[in-house]
Amino acid sequence: MSTDTVTSHATQRLAEMVVGLRADAMPEQTEDLMTKCVLDWVGVTAGGASLAESASELLAALADDEGHGDTAVVGQRDRYTEQGGAFLNGTFAHSLELDDTYLPGRLHPGAPCIAAGLAAGQTLRATGPDFLTALLAGYEVSCRLSAALGPGMFSRGLHPTGVAGTFGATATVGKMWGLSVDQLVSAFGLAGSMASGSTQYLHSGSWNKRMHAGLAARNGIFATTLARAGVIGATEALEGEHGVLHAFSDHSESGPLTADLGTRWQTLTVGIKPYPGCRLTHGSIDASLEMRKRLHGAVPADSEFTVRLNPDDATIVAGTAQNKFQPRNTVEGQFSVYFQIAAALLHGRPDWTVYELLGDPDVEDLARRIRAVPDADIPEAGAVLSVQGSGPAGDPIRVAVPTGDPATDLPWQVIETKFRSLAGNVFDEPALDRIVAVVRTLPTGGGTVEDLAFAIRPEAAAGTQEEKSA
Structure with missing residues (x-):
C-alpha cells in the first residue's frame, strides 16, 4: 500500500504529457540520449539473438509468426507480426543483461520501449524524429512509474521491467499512433491488466526475466491496438484504489509520477551498461x-x-x-x-x-x-x-557511481564500440557501418524507422534499397 497521499489524476497527467510532446520541441539532451540508446539497443539485441542460450528456442516458439508480418527482428532475415516481432526484439534485448538501465527504478526501459516503437514505426513508416519523440515518451513514463513503485516491488516478487515497461511500451506506441488523451488513458487502463513479471526466476535461473521485456513490448502494442479500436480501459490505472501503485508494491510513493513533469526529464538519468550482469x-x-x-x-x-x-x-x-x-x-x-x-x-x-x-x-x-x-x-x-x-x-x-552511469561520461565512441563488439557477431563491417549511419541520422529525419528495420536484417543489409518492402 502506498505510504503517501496519492497524486490525483496522475494517469491523466502522464497521458497529457505524452500527447503534448512534439518532435520539434524535444530537448537536445534527450534527443542525443535517445539516439545513443537506439544504437546500444541494436547492439545488445543482436548479442542476445546470437549469444544467449535461449535464442533458438524463442525463435522456434514464434515460428508461426515468421514471414507473416512487416516487423524486422534484429539478425533475422524474415519479418514477423508486430506483436511477435516486438516480443522477440524485446526479449533478445534483455537476454544478456547489457541493456540500458534506470537505476532509481531498477528498470530496463529501452528493451520494451524500443522494441515496441520499432514495430509500430514500421507499420506507420515513421520518421526518425517521430520515433525518437515516442521513445522519450515511453522512457519517461516507465522511469517515473518504476521510481514511484520503488524497491517494494521486489517484496511483492515483481520485476519493474515487466510492469513499468508495459506502460512505457504503451506510451511509445500510443504516441506513434497519435492517440488522444482519452484513448491513451484507456490504453493505460488496459495495460494495467497485462503488466506483470514474477521474480521467481531468481531461484532457478530460468529465462522468464528475459521475456519480461518482450512481453511488455508485445502488451504495449496490444493495449494500444485495443484502445484504438474503442475498447474501454480502466481509469486511474496507476493511482486508483486497486491501481498499480497499490497492487504492485509494498511501499510506493506517487510523487515521482508527476513531479516536475515536462520540465525535468527522468530519462536523462538512464545509464548504459558496460557489463553483462545485474x-x-x-x-x-x-x-x-x-x-x-x-x-x-x-x-x-x-x-x-x-x-x-x-x-x-x-x-x-x-x-x-x-x-x-x-x-x-x-x-x-x-x-x-x-x-x-x-x-x-x-x-x-x-x-x-x-x-x-x-x-x-x-x-x-x-x-x-x-x-x-x-x-x-x-x-x-x-x-x-x-x-x-x-x-x-x-x-x-x-x-559510488558505477561505470556507465549518466553521471559519468558517455561519448558516442564508447557506445559505438560496445555496439560493434556485440553486433559483430551477426553483421559484417559494411552492415555495421550502415546501421551506425542510419541511427546517427534519425534526429534529422535522414534516417527513418524503415531504414533502420532494413539495416538490422543481415542478409537484406547487403541488398538494394528496393528490398526494403520485401
Whole structure:
C-alpha cells in the first residue's frame, strides 16, 4: 500500500504529457540520449539473438509468426507480426543483461520501449524524429512509474521491467499512433491488466526475466491496438484504489509520477551498461577490477574479501543461498555478486565470456571467501571492497557511481564500440557501418524507422534499397 497521499489524476497527467510532446520541441539532451540508446539497443539485441542460450528456442516458439508480418527482428532475415516481432526484439534485448538501465527504478526501459516503437514505426513508416519523440515518451513514463513503485516491488516478487515497461511500451506506441488523451488513458487502463513479471526466476535461473521485456513490448502494442479500436480501459490505472501503485508494491510513493513533469526529464538519468550482469553488481565489478590492479593480477590464496552493498541491492545479488556462491547457469551468475567479484579479480574480463567460468573451481573457491555486508550508507549499485590476507591491503576501494552511469561520461565512441563488439557477431563491417549511419541520422529525419528495420536484417543489409518492402 502506498505510504503517501496519492497524486490525483496522475494517469491523466502522464497521458497529457505524452500527447503534448512534439518532435520539434524535444530537448537536445534527450534527443542525443535517445539516439545513443537506439544504437546500444541494436547492439545488445543482436548479442542476445546470437549469444544467449535461449535464442533458438524463442525463435522456434514464434515460428508461426515468421514471414507473416512487416516487423524486422534484429539478425533475422524474415519479418514477423508486430506483436511477435516486438516480443522477440524485446526479449533478445534483455537476454544478456547489457541493456540500458534506470537505476532509481531498477528498470530496463529501452528493451520494451524500443522494441515496441520499432514495430509500430514500421507499420506507420515513421520518421526518425517521430520515433525518437515516442521513445522519450515511453522512457519517461516507465522511469517515473518504476521510481514511484520503488524497491517494494521486489517484496511483492515483481520485476519493474515487466510492469513499468508495459506502460512505457504503451506510451511509445500510443504516441506513434497519435492517440488522444482519452484513448491513451484507456490504453493505460488496459495495460494495467497485462503488466506483470514474477521474480521467481531468481531461484532457478530460468529465462522468464528475459521475456519480461518482450512481453511488455508485445502488451504495449496490444493495449494500444485495443484502445484504438474503442475498447474501454480502466481509469486511474496507476493511482486508483486497486491501481498499480497499490497492487504492485509494498511501499510506493506517487510523487515521482508527476513531479516536475515536462520540465525535468527522468530519462536523462538512464545509464548504459558496460557489463553483462545485474546493474546492482556493477559497482562491485568496478571495485574488483581496481583491486585486481592493486594485486597485480594475482590473488593470494589466503585472501578474503568484504564487499559492502546497499541493503536493497544485497537482497537481490547477495545472500547465503548456494546458487549465489555456486551459480549453475548464466542467469544465476548475472545475479551473484560473489561470482562477479571472483571472476573479475581472477580473470579481469567482465564481458559475455565471463560465463564460461561458471563451475570453475578457482572462481567458486574465491567466491566462498567473499563476504557481503549490507550498509545503508552505500548508494544503489555502489560498493566498498576491502581485502584481508597476506597480499597488499591498502584502503578499501569505494565506488559510488558505477561505470556507465549518466553521471559519468558517455561519448558516442564508447557506445559505438560496445555496439560493434556485440553486433559483430551477426553483421559484417559494411552492415555495421550502415546501421551506425542510419541511427546517427534519425534526429534529422535522414534516417527513418524503415531504414533502420532494413539495416538490422543481415542478409537484406547487403541488398538494394528496393528490398526494403520485401
